[in-house]
Amino acid sequence: MERRAFLKAGGASLASALMGSGMLTWSARSEAATISQTLYITDGTKTMPDGVSLYVKGYGTTANTPLIPAPSIICQEGDTLSITVYNMLSVTHNLVIGGLVSGSAPIASTGDIAPGGNKTLTYTIPSGAAGSYLFYDNKTSYNRFLGLHGGLAIMPAGISNQLYSGSPTFVKQQFWILNDIDPALNTAVKNGTTIPTSFTPRYFTINGLSSRPPGAAGHGDPTIDALYDPRSRLSGHIGDRTLVRMLNTGMCSHAVHTHANHMEWLTDRGTVRPSVWKKDTLYLRNNLGKIDAIFPFEAPPDAYPPVTSGHFPMHLHDEMSQTAGGGLYQFGSMTELEFL
Amino acid sequence: MGMKGGSGGGGGMGSACYVYPGAPATPGFVTPDVLFQRGIYMNGSMTFDDGNAVTIWGFTDLAAGGGGGMGGGSFPSPAMRVTEGQIVHTALTVNMMWMHTVHHHGIEPSQENDGVGHFSWDVTNGTYTYQWRPSHAGTYFYHCHTNTPLHAEMGMYGGLIVDPVPNPNDPPGTKRAFANGPIYDVEAIWAADEIDPAWHTLQWSAGTCGGDVGLNNLNPRYFIITGVDGANSALTNPGVAVTMQKGQRLLVRYICAGFHPQKIDFGGLTATVVASDGRPLPQAWQTTSIEAHSAERYDCIFQPTTTGTWTVTVTYYHWRSGAVLGTARTRINVV
Ligand SMILES: [Cu+2]
Ligand SMILES: [Cu+2]
DSSP states (O other), X not given: OOOOTTTTSSSEEEEOOEESSSOBOOOOXXXXXXXXXXXXEEEEEEEOTTSOEEEEEEEESBTTXXXXXXEEEEEETTOEEEEEEEEOSSSOBOOEEOOSSTXXXXXXXXXXXXXXXXXXXXXXXXXXXXXXXXXXXXXXXXXXXXXXXXXXXEEOTTOSSBSSTTSOBOSEEEEEEEEEEOHHXXXXXXXXXXXXXXXXXXXXXXXXXXXXXXXXXXXXXXXXXXXXXXXXXXXXXXXXXXXXXXXXXXXXXXXXXXXXXXXXXXXXXXXXXXXXXXXXXXXXXXXXXXXXXXXXOOOOTXXXXXXXXXXXXXXXXXXXXXXXXXXXXXXXXXXXXXXX | OOEEOOOOSTTOOOOEESOOEEOOOOTTOOOOSEEEEEEEEEXXXXXXXXXXXXXXXXXXXXXXXXXXXXXXXXXXXXXXXXXXXXXXEEEEEEOTTOOBOOEEETOOOOGGGSXXXXXXXXXXXXXXXXXXXXXXXXXXXXXXXXXXXXXXXXXXXXXXXXXXXXXXXXXXXXXXXXXXXXXXXXXXXXXXXXXXXXXXXXOTTTTTTSSOOSTTOOOOOEEEEXXXXXXXXXXXXXXXXXXXXXXXXXXXXXXXXXXXXXXXXXXXXOEEEEEETTEXXXXXXXXXXXXXXXXXXXEEEEOOSSOEEEEEEEEEEOTTTOOEEEEEEEEEEEO
């Protein structure tokens, strides 16, 4: 299992503050810590909503089960990240932490990890680095589409309720990591055949899952149904302002649309917006685009009579993403907004 | 639950799955300030500049004598215009052959009135009255939320404008984008959309029970603005192209009504963007072009200081590759 013996550098030594499921939980610290995590690059199969079984790769916490996405990591400025990655597969892989600003170079990398080998990435987070990051495999341009990706949240030092020092405040935070899957890619990687030069995705996921509407097998199962996955679903009472860290690891640009409330749009592609716009639809770019926004959990403003509870969707408005296998509307990248 | 057997008619035959038929009474029903009575049409058409045509579906205005299904209707569907604070009813009537909803995009009502099938019902064999009260002036649109990739692509959308309550200190007839917002004299609604003819042969529940009907793959061939072909017609169509006097103020309500990302370029004019998605911006934004994705809206003020003609170009980009798929053009003529 995880090896933590070497984690003695720096201040406090913490087991990685990661969650296999559920929201990101965080308490600010007055001193820096070392955040350690061990991940295993491994492969497996995932069943798509139409029953098609696909080859996938992922970063798992055990040697034989890929987790897609990898467990989220949360830390604060000044902390040292120590991520040890074992490559259980027969081709070279890596793990990089993408830059804060989309399009900029990764800020840290394990370097090449040979088959059967392991490497440790050590990175001390500078001040001013607070924000949302994707960690992923960039050994090829497509490894992240296969599932080799995860979210890293860097909090401003000593602050528990702001995205960056001085940002609007929140009381909860979550990742929405979006991916698009073309089976031709997964099959080519599995079989070692030529990688397609153009992709047409057929499955669309949020935090690794697609939605299952009422009446469908798996509906309501948080391990299958993205509507109920606690990593994705926003659930709150009025005032439970929730920061959503949206990371696009996939192939397509998306229009992220929330019902019930407009979102407060804080950042685009890692850059703080000049002012906070209230939007019901946000343009999340491909090529590692990202957005941070707060879903405010205000009473739906246009209800008559007024209401404070209800269930609503967050779905992508590029509606091709709401399908699976070329049909099956409502089996795509969607989750639920639950007003308790 | 969640299944319904086959039903036929215009729009094709076929069974439907994961639909939630219903047309119940509206919770908390009150007498409205405004009533829209919408039916649906499933056999409209649009002819493009090259002479080809596709089938179009949409909503009809039953109060104006619109039909109830098999015929055609206007595209886009008839706009709704209301005032902030009014209690609004949208009564949607659908016969037993089909299921549809009205989702007032950007309007945020109760769950029952949000028009999302699996959180409420897909209207069939009766009438459901959506009850809502808009709290923010601005630009919205309404569209069907049943088998949405198909029904929205088929044309089931229309404009939805919420006006501010008139300011008693303004001269009568003064038009503002929102309360205390900019005054405008001329208004245009530009809903930029793209059409893939291959999708326009499908029946209403296509793909819902599984099987590959291609709804993951939109390959548009035609690029339109507010129901008019942007190849040539929209350059001069009086419902799209703007003609205004020098010194007047124009409000363009730009709606990204397609599924692929777009960029609208104002041909050298500078827009003062004052609102987006039905909310005023904290500070106005000056720009000569806007990149937008599906369902975003931007409210743009223009006040040209010289006469002339400016060609506005909407460029459509493939959602994955970023390749240019096509363009649609219209004009602002200042005389
Ligand atoms: Cu419909
Ligand atoms: Cu919409």
